[in-house]
Amino acid sequence: MVLKLYGTAGANGTTRIVALTLAEKQIPFEMVPISLAGENKTPEYLAIHPFGQVPAIDDDGFILYESRAICRYLAEKYQDQGTKLIPTExxxxxxxxxxxxxxxxxxxxxxxxxxxxxxxxxxxxxxxxxxxxxxxxxxxxxxxxxxxxxxxxxxxxxxxxxxxxxxxxxxxxxxxxxxxxxxxxxxxxxxxxxxxxxxxxxxxVMLKGGATLTSNMFTPEALHA
Ligand SMILES: N[C@@H](CCC(=O)N[C@@H](CS)C(=O)NCC(=O)O)C(=O)O
Known part of the structure; x- marks a missing residue:
């Protein structure tokens, strides 16, 4: 199952750093936009993130929240793919x-x-x-x-x-x-x-330009356009 990213569609703040990590590591993902006007406090979403915040991920049933923890997890899981974001030595x-x-x-x-x-x-x-x-x-x-x-x-x-x-x-x-x-x-x-x-x-640069964060938007072609 493709990794799901729950975050703000504008990829602001903490959602931004997870999105950038997905791009640097070239990880396929499905974007699940969560509105902070209340969608983040529904029982369904609180089951994913008990504080009702974004971002969070669902990696084939493995749920993780806290942006920096997510980025570290992705960098280590995909250590040999894309930019090496955490040294191993x-x-x-x-x-x-x-x-x-x-x-x-x-x-x-x-x-x-x-x-x-x-x-x-x-x-x-x-x-x-x-x-x-x-x-x-x-x-x-x-x-x-x-x-x-x-x-x-x-x-x-x-x-x-x-x-x-x-x-x-x-x-x-x-x-x-x-x-x-x-x-x-x-x-x-x-x-x-x-x-x-x-x-x-x-x-x-893509996100600063005001692009809405969408599933698999960081193709090599889009990143080097
Ligand atoms: N320490 C958390 C902070 C997450 C956070 O503050 N997210 C904000 C958006 S940037 C949020 O969901 N705010 C809505 C709320 O707290 O109800 C992380 O890094 O993931």
Missing amino acids: LKAKARFEQAASLEFANFNPYAWTIYFEGLNKARRGVAKDEAAYDNAVAQLSNTLDVYEVILGKQKFLAGDEFTLADLFHIGFGVFLAPAGCDLMTTKGPNITRWWNEINARPSN
Whole structure:
């Protein structure tokens, strides 16, 4: 049975990183769009994801939720297919886990707050909490000061190869500029080089263009069009 991806049709945020992983690994999938206007809280969907969130997958009866766990599972299951997203050598893998932890602890909380305060609330006509937004920008700026040093010594966050640790940044990183925060392209030349490169992964370019996430959309032809 083909893998089912439950997510938002616009492939935003956490759905985006699973979609990008499917594309990088060239894994066939069926897209099951879930509307966050209530479809995610139905008993049927809660049986798949007990928190009523997206994304989730059903891989031939194996249900998994939490976007980063899904990406790791897919990268390891299809280790020899497509882009190698998790190193196998012990120390390289440890460096990957180090970089993935940085994203989760030192990048995502601030990027998410900037998105939520600066873009999500604006779209809903709700006033932004200026203090929360400014604090998140200041914290993200501190994180990026360190990224600038790391990326001055290596091409990507876990070393010289692109990994899931870089890919995880794309989910909410793409929302920063539309939310009024230009740090990814103004903070330093090494961050700009890195961000421009990962942001230009062909699957992300397709989704940034506003494409609706559909089953098996990442054919080699579409990715290299
Ligand atoms: N830690 C979870 C977060 C998932 C999450 O927050 N998903 C959002 C969409 S990006 C959602 O489903 N929101 C609806 C809700 O929480 O009710 C993951 O990475 O999968």
